[in-house]
Amino acid sequence: MILVFESAIPCNQNCRYCYQRGRRLNIPINLPAVIRTIRDLYEKYKEPIVLHGGEPLLLPLLVIEAILKISYELTGQSSICTGGVLINENHIKLFKKYNTQVDISIDGFPEQNVLRLSKQQTQNLLEKIDILLAEKIKVNVMSVLHEFNRNYADFVYYCYNKGIDGIRINFLKFSDKYSLSLSELKSLSKKLLDFCMITLYDVLPFTSIIESYFGNSTDCFLTPCDPFSTSAARNILPNGKVINCTCTQLPYTYQSEYIDMRSYILYKTDCRNCKFFYACKGGCPGNQDWRRKDIFCPVYRHLFSYLHSLFHYQRKQEEPPLPPKQRKIKKLFPGETKITEVNGITQIERGDEIVIRRN
Numbered sequence: 001m002i003l004v005f006e007s008a009i010p011c012n013q014n015c016r017y018c019y020q021r022g023r024r025l026n027i028p029i030n031l032p033a034v035i036r037t038i039r040d041l042y043e044k045y046k047e048p049i050v051l052h053g054g055e056p057l058l059l060p061l062l063v064i065e066a067i068l069k070i071s072y073e074l075t076g077q078s079s080i081c082t083g084g085v086l087i088n089e090n091h092i093k094l095f096k097k098y099n100t101q102v103d104i105s106i107d108g109f110p111e112q113n114v115l116r117l118s119k120q121q122t123q124n125l126l127e128k129i130d131i132l133l134a135e136k137i138k139v140n141v142m143s144v145l146h147e148f149n150r151n152y153a154d155f156v157y158y159c160y161n162k163g164i165d166g167i168r169i170n171f172l173k174f175s176d177k178y179s180l181s182l183s184e185l186k187s188l189s190k191k192l193l194d195f196c197m198i199t200l201y202d203v204l205p206f207t208s209i210i211e212s213y214f215g216n217s218t219d220c221f222l223t224p225c226d227p228f229s230t231s232a233a234r235n236i237l238p239n240g241k242v243i244n245c246t247c248t249q250l251p252y253t254y255q256s257e258y259i260d261m262r263s264y265i266l267y268k269t270d271c272r273n274c275k276f277f278y279a280c281k282g283g284c285p286g287n288q289d290w291r292r293k294d295i296f297c298p299v300y301r302h303l304f305s306y307l308h309s310l311f312h313y314q315r316k317q318e319e320p321p322l323p324p325k326q327r328k329i330k331k332l333f334p335g336e337t338k339i340t341e342v343n344g345i346t347q348i349e350r351g352d353e354i355v356i357r358r359n
């Protein structure tokens with residue numbers, strides 16, 4: 001996915017768990033450079049283009065239009081991630097003109113969305129969603145699960161009945177003071193997974209977990225995402241430069257050549273003997289120290305085990321290949337090795353031995 005301006009422009013909201021707090025880059029916009037980079041990346045990767053933020057609707061209309069237009073010219077559609085509060089008639093005209101999918105951040109009904117907006121603002125936002133749907137604009141919802149929307153399943157039924165195209169759910173890290181407990185998250189996730197299976201409604205990440213269980217990984221956190229190349233998300237800054245997915249701890253690096261070192265490390269360490277590794281690959285490297293498996297592993301395992309109890313699907317586990325450079329290192333250090341590479345420095349761990357080399 002090609003993200004434009006993720007974590008790089010201001011936002012009008014102040015969500016209490018905002019993942020961009022304290023790490024947003026404020027760089028002046030160089031529109032021609034941005035358009036050039038969008039073209040270059042699209043030519044190379046043919047991936048969907050999404051205008052992101054912060055709040056992209058704070059940008060001048062001219063800039064919003066230029067990005068939706070180039071997306072539309074290249075792909076026949078465009079996408080925007082927004083808090084939705086600022087949507088006005090001019091934006092709606094652009095969304096219709098450039099076949100825009102509008103992804104709106106909202107955690108549920110007014111009483112469920114209090115960490116983002118006041119109850120009245122949420123009510124207004126729900127009415128705005130109705131207007132977009134009436135205009136036949138494709139709407140998706142993006143939500144975070146927390147203690148105020150424990151009963152989030154009710155909102156999923158609402159979205160399903162309204163004709164909202166699909167939902168993307170994110171989990172709040174357990175260290176956050178508003179997060180659900182692990183057992184609550186497991187039980188709510190299983191309920192939502194059941195809902196996806198019964199209705200075939202698209203509720204990510206549960207739809208992706210089902211697809212991955214059957215061997216078709218689609219969502220970034222279920223593919224081998226390496227923090228040095230985050231090939232599922234390339235982020236264009238306002239000056240036209242490209243950086244990694246901003247969820248990682250290494251967001252300001254970018255390596256266009258695909259590498260996959262993390263899943264090899266995890267296969268040998270944290271995820272060793274997990275029979276669902278073929279479907280998961282260790283999850284998102286951004287949820288904690290990238291050398292460890294995803295902190296939400298217990299939830300994924302719970303869901304994969306549940307699917308396994310229903311379907312008994314069998315798939316052979318394959319060791320991920322080492323990238324060529326690491327393969328050479330492995331020859332020099334046979335046995336169980338753990339290899340990490342940061343900014344041209346390779347660290348090799350074997351038992352108590354640690355070797356650090358400059359490449």
Ligand code: SF4
Nearest residue numbers: 011013014015018054
């Ligand atoms: S809408 Fe998104 S970027 Fe803006 S404050 Fe909320 S979480 Fe942060």
Ligand code: SF4
Nearest residue numbers: 220221225233245284
């Ligand atoms: S770092 Fe996480 S969120 Fe970003 S592309 Fe990789 S898996 Fe996806």
Ligand code: SF4
Nearest residue numbers: 271274277280282297
């Ligand atoms: S379910 Fe957990 S142990 Fe299994 S591959 Fe995923 S993160 Fe690793």
